[in-house]
Amino acid sequence: MLNQYQDVFRCLKKHEVRYVVIGGIAAVLHGVPRATFDLDLLVEATLENVTRLLDALVEAKLGTATLTTPERVLANEITIFKDRLRIDVQTKTPGLDFADAWVRRETMRHRDQEFYVVTVADLIASKKAAGREVDLADVRALETPHRND
Numbered sequence: 001m002l003n004q005y006q007d008v009f010r011c012l013k014k015h016e017v018r019y020v021v022i023g024g025i026a027a028v029l030h031g032v033p034r035a036t037f038d039l040d041l042l043v044e045a046t047l048e049n050v051t052r053l054l055d056a057l058v059e060a061k062l063g064t065a066t067l068t069t070p071e072r073v074l075a076n077e078i079t080i081f082k083d084r085l086r087i088d089v090q091t092k093t094p095g096l097d098f099a100d101a102w103v104r105r106e107t108m109r110h111r112d113q114e115f116y117v118v119t120v121a122d123l124i125a126s127k128k129a130a131g132r133e134v135d136l137a138d139v140r141a142l143e144t145p146h147r148n149d
Contacts, residue, residue, distance in 0.1 A: 002110040004085060005039055009115040011056035018044035020105050021117040022093060022126060029108060030120050032141040038086040044098050045091035050074055053089065057081060095129025096122055
């Protein structure tokens with residue numbers, strides 16, 4: 001699952017993008033056994049950061065990043081980039097403030113590539129606030145003791 005995002009994470013780091021992985025992939029990384037097909041990122045909603053984000057996505061060969069502007073990304077709560085990969089970029093997400101999530105973020109590694117993920121507590125808060133059945137199922141799994149055993 002993470003192999004397909006190696007270039008994306010490398011480019012995000014190179015361009016110093018402030019982001020955290022949220023959503024289904026964050027749930028999987030925290031031990032929830034489920035399938036997911038997109039990468040959800042919560043980004044710092046500043047012009048400078050979103051400009052770096054778009055530059056990183058272009059370098060990672062996501063051509064759809066050339067079809068928007070930082071201002072348009074900032075004007076929406078979610079922007080979907082879908083070509084060789086699907087990446088959902090969120091400037092806001094229910095139940096989670098980026099500044100707080102950034103301070104508490106966890107750094108994870110896959111094949112010597114670092115990337116940033118929300119904590120379990122922040123993921124649970126976000127998923128509870130979203131309230132969809134898939135999110136509530138993730139919350140139940142995340143709150144189950146010994147889920148990583």
